Amino acid sequence: MGNLNLSPITVQAIQVLTIVLFAPLISGVISKIAALIQGRRGPRILQPYYDLIKLFRKETLVPEHSSWVFLMAPIAAFACYLTVPLLIPVLTTFGLPLGYMGDILGGGFILSLAGFSVALAGIESDAPFAQLGGSRAMTFGALIEPTVLFVVFAAGIITSTDLPYAMAATVRSSTSEIVRPAHVLAAIAFFMVVLTDTGRIPVESHSGTIEFGMIDEGRTLEHSGAPFALLKWGSAMKQMILYTILIDVFIAPWGLASTTGLVSVLGAVLALVLKATLVGTIFAIIDNSFSKLRLFKITEFLAAAFLLAALSVLVFFLGGG
Amino acid sequence: MQAPAPSSFAGISDLIAVLVLLSAFAMFRAQLLRSQVRLYAGQSVLVGILTGFLAATHHIAELYVFGAISIILKVVIVPSVIIRFLDRSETNLSSSTSMGIASMTLIAIGVAVVGLFTMDSIHFESTALPTTALAISVATVLVAFLLAIFRSDVVSQAIGFLSMENGVSVASLVVASGIPLVIDIAFLFDLLVAAIVFGLMMRVHHARAKTLSTELLDRLKG
Numbered sequence: 095m096g097n098l099n100l101s102p103i104t105v106q107a108i109q110v111l112t113i114v115l116f117a118p119l120i121s122g123v124i125s126k127i128a129a130l131i132q133g134r135r136g137p138r139i140l141q142p143y144y145d146l147i148k149l150f151r152k153e154t155l156v157p158e159h160s161s162w163v164f165l166m167a168p169i170a171a172f173a174c175y176l177t178v179p180l181l182i183p184v185l186t187t188f189g190l191p192l193g194y195m196g197d198i199l200g201g202g203f204i205l206s207l208a209g210f211s212v213a214l215a216g217i218e219s220d221a222p223f224a225q226l227g228g229s230r231a232m233t234f235g236a237l238i239e240p241t242v243l244f245v246v247f248a249a250g251i252i253t254s255t256d257l258p259y260a261m262a263a264t265v266r267s268s269t270s271e272i273v274r275p276a277h278v279l280a281a282i283a284f285f286m287v288v289l290t291d292t293g294r295i296p297v298e299s300h301s302g303t304i305e306f307g308m309i310d311e312g313r314t315l316e317h318s319g320a321p322f323a324l325l326k327w328g329s330a331m332k333q334m335i336l337y338t339i340l341i342d343v344f345i346a347p348w349g350l351a352s353t354t355g356l357v358s359v360l361g362a363v364l365a366l367v368l369k370a371t372l373v374g375t376i377f378a379i380i381d382n383s384f385s386k387l388r389l390f391k392i393t394e395f396l397a398a399a400f401l402l403a404a405l406s407v408l409v410f411f412l413g414g415g
Numbered sequence: 416m417q418a419p420a421p422s423s424f425a426g427i428s429d430l431i432a433v434l435v436l437l438s439a440f441a442m443f444r445a446q447l448l449r450s451q452v453r454l455y456a457g458q459s460v461l462v463g464i465l466t467g468f469l470a471a472t473h474h475i476a477e478l479y480v481f482g483a484i485s486i487i488l489k490v491v492i493v494p495s496v497i498i499r500f501l502d503r504s505e506t507n508l509s510s511s512t513s514m515g516i517a518s519m520t521l522i523a524i525g526v527a528v529v530g531l532f533t534m535d536s537i538h539f540e541s542t543a544l545p546t547t548a549l550a551i552s553v554a555t556v557l558v559a560f561l562l563a564i565f566r567s568d569v570v571s572q573a574i575g576f577l578s579m580e581n582g583v584s585v586a587s588l589v590v591a592s593g594i595p596l597v598i599d600i601a602f603l604f605d606l607l608v609a610a611i612v613f614g615l616m617m618r619v620h621h622a623r624a625k626t627l628s629t630e631l632l633d634r635l636k637g
Contacts, residue, residue, distance in 0.1 A: 252420075268420065269423055270420045270421065270422055270423040270426050271420045273423055273426040273427050273430060274420045274421060274426040274429075274430075275426060275429045275430045275433050278430055279433065393515075393516075393517040394444060394516045394517055394520075396517075397516065397517040397520040397521065398440075398444070398520070400520075400524075401437070401440055401520055401524060402437075404524055405433060405436070405437070405527075408527075408528060408531055409429060409433060409531075409547060409551070412531055412532075412535050412546075412547045412550050412551075413421075413535070413545075413546070413547055
């Protein structure tokens with residue numbers, strides 16, 4: 095059994111399946127931990143799966159004035175989230191056949207396309223709060239973009255490539271690669287990007303029901319039934335994809351499979367789920383220890399993230415990176 | 416071709432220097448005067464850590480003494496004196512600025528870039544710390560200077576000056592970490608004098624104007 099080798103294409107399919115199947119689990123664990131921190135019993139860890147099953151069974155209602163975009167956008171976003179795991183190191187240390195189809199920026203573009211589709215769906219819904227959410231998500235998305243670019247620059251100049259696999263291999267190679275300022279600063283900046291993009295405090299309250307504070311959450315207010323299930327599933331997948339990039343490219347690219355053997359691939363799946371749970375725990379703790387920033391103060395948070403990312407590149411060019 | 420990583424020693428010391436710079440940036444964010452003083456204490460701890468790290472890796476016993484004295488002075492004495500002053504004054508708990516924090520940060524990034532690349536073009540070789548730390552320390556001085564310019568209250572301006580001194584401390588570690596202890600302590604004595612002068616000025620200003628804000632000073636004539 096230990097010698098059973100999978101074909102690279104199978105491994106690549108397992109990468110996508112890992113994200114698809116375990117993303118709701120990670121969300122469930124995070125809300126369970128958040129509940130424990132707040133002294134509640136909280137929902138079951140598997141609750142997100144039950145929610146998805148329930149939503150898939152419900153009927154789909156479409157607002158009167160919306161067009162086909164309203165129904166197609168969730169599918170487009172979901173397809174984007176299915177594509178990104180092909181490009182990033184989810185389970186393996188080596189590039190899989192389709193892994194070189196796009197670089198870090200390519201993955202970033204596809205994630206942006208997904209965000210754009212969801213925002214478009216919100217705006218198409220003709221409901222004020224969903225439109226507000228859509229326009230806010232685009233505004234803050236534009237402000238976080240420079241940080242993402244500088245993080246990509248940092249990864250690019252450290253490895254002289256634009257492949258996430260190369261960055262992960264560099265981090266694994268020695269301790270001095272981990273403590274070099276360019277890497278540490280870029281990793282922290284990316285951590286802040288993940289906080290923003292997964293709608294966590296200090297940027298957005300994840301479990302709030304107050305529409306005025308909503309950014310990402312607001313976009314999906316008008317959806318129901320299967321499209322809403324796809325949106326929820328998609329946002330859980332986006333969260334896990336971002337965690338995976340943070341873990342497997344920047345902070346802990348250990349425990350990945352170096353062969354296509356069945357055992358090592360399954361071990362990598364387990365390692366990824368454990369690491370993502372750990373990162374999720376950290377995010378849950380942050381989520382419950384700080385207060386949400388006022389909407390117009392979010393720019394300060396994003397400016398801090400940009401500062402870290404820009405310093406990372408600058409220090410590198412000074413020869414100290 | 417992949418860019419080689421600096422050694423772990425250079426990486427860690429650059430990282431601490433960058434953290435000193437970042438704490439100078441954090442002071443822009445800190446609205447409460449009290450949290451600014453705390454940030455200054457934190458920045459001084461970082462400078463102390465860098466001194467200790469340098470002393471440990473280069474086996475310079477004098478630096479331990481220097482680090483210990485500067486931590487006592489900059490982390491305990493000066494901040495507690497300012498905090499006590501704030502406790503007594505009971506006015507102006509927060510600072511006022513004419514500009515948004517995000518735009519101040521962007522301007523400060525620009526100024527820091529000037530500092531970084533100016534020092535980088537000098538090609539100074541140091542035996543103690545990597546040259547990058549020198550560039551970062553100059554950026555720290557400029558950013559702290561900017562803080563003193565942007566903020567219009569005496570405490571922030573004093574903190575800006577004192578954290579400029581922290582930047583200079585890092586620079587002195589790079590340039591002259593082997594100088595005799597007497598000279599090091601003379602520098603610290605200078606700092607103590609500066610702290611006393613600032614303390615006096617803050618008190619006098621507060622006693623005269625009944626506020627910590629310096630905006631009033633624009634209107635005074637002759």
